Amino acid sequence: MAIPYRGVLAVFGGFLLHLSLGTLYCFGNLAPYIVSYIKQRSKPSSLTYPDATWLFALAVCSQGMATFFGGVLEQKIGPKWTTLVGGWILSFGFVLSYFTLQHSFYLLVVTSGLMFGFGCGLAYIPTINCAILWFPSRKGMAGGIVVAGFGAAALIFNLLHTAFINPNNFSPDLDIDGVMYFSQDEVLDKLPYCYVVFGGIYAVMQLVGSLLLSVPADHPDEQQSLIAVSNKPASHLSTKEAAHNQLPPKEATRTQSFWILWGIFFMNGQTIVFISSLYKAYGQTFIFDDKLLATLGAAASLFNASGRVVWGHLVDVYSFRVMC
DSSP, rough: OOOOOHHHHHHHHHHHHHHHGGGGGGHHHHHHHHHHHHHHSOOTOOOOOOHHHHHHHHHHHHHHHHHHHHHHHHHHHHHHHHHHHHHHHHHHHHHHHHHTTTOOOHHIIIIIIIIIIHHHHHHHHHHHHHHHOOGGHHHHHHHHHHHHHHHHHHHHHHHHHHHOTTOOOOOOOEEETTTOOOHHHHHHTTHHHHHHHHHHHHHHHHHHHHOOOOOOOOOOOOHHHHHHTTOOOGGGGOHHHHSSOOHHHHHHHEEEEEHHHHHHHHHHHHHHHHHHHHHHHHHHHTOOOHHHHHHHHHHHHHHHHHHHHHHHHHHHHHHHHOOO
């Protein structure tokens, strides 16, 4: 069977979009710069590294809440516009952080946290849907390649952010109550501009990625599928029916599988927030090489990305239940 070139483009477009959305994972690398800047040039001056984790935690929370709306919006305006709207909300919030960073951490939470996460959530699912519609027999692999972009984002942007903000590889030199912060003007001066430059880069990536998205012309009408399934209670659906049909949201929340998946994502999120937001702040207590710490985060991202492809392939071969 020939590989559809439009399907390949849709997968690549989804990967490119997720490469920008996944910069959510770059927070841990940016956190020492952000906290150092706010303590010395913004407010509150009492901000600590643990306090700053609220920015990342609320971004993830906002992403989770927006994901549902992304699916609804996709049905109304299609995947191209949904991903573009979501992506540009993310990028606009990131650019606005140039201003909010200089005024207050709490305003930064709104732009670089809530707006960033909300835009990420809107754009997340439609990209995966496009991929699996083009490759229905390889859903795990197709979806895995798309979300590998999310995992790979820090592999690229951790290094780019650090090269932009701290090209001379300064180490934190300001000791406050035994905790180290950056005080060098060469580092702090560049942080606000990082938001403008990279917010623009993300927006271009999202535009190109969304233009590459498409769905097969012969794919069945989703609404008809929903109507057919909704006439049968979720608790009465066979495994085969559940696997090949979509459920309306109200019915989906009544299934055991929904709450198992929800619980898996919830517990996974706890680990992500803890490690992703504090790894560099912890590492700089005994590693005095900022570029090395950024590289370590990038290396972890490589495993994040590759694991998504590998596990997606294994799900195609053995099924989700077996792999879990």
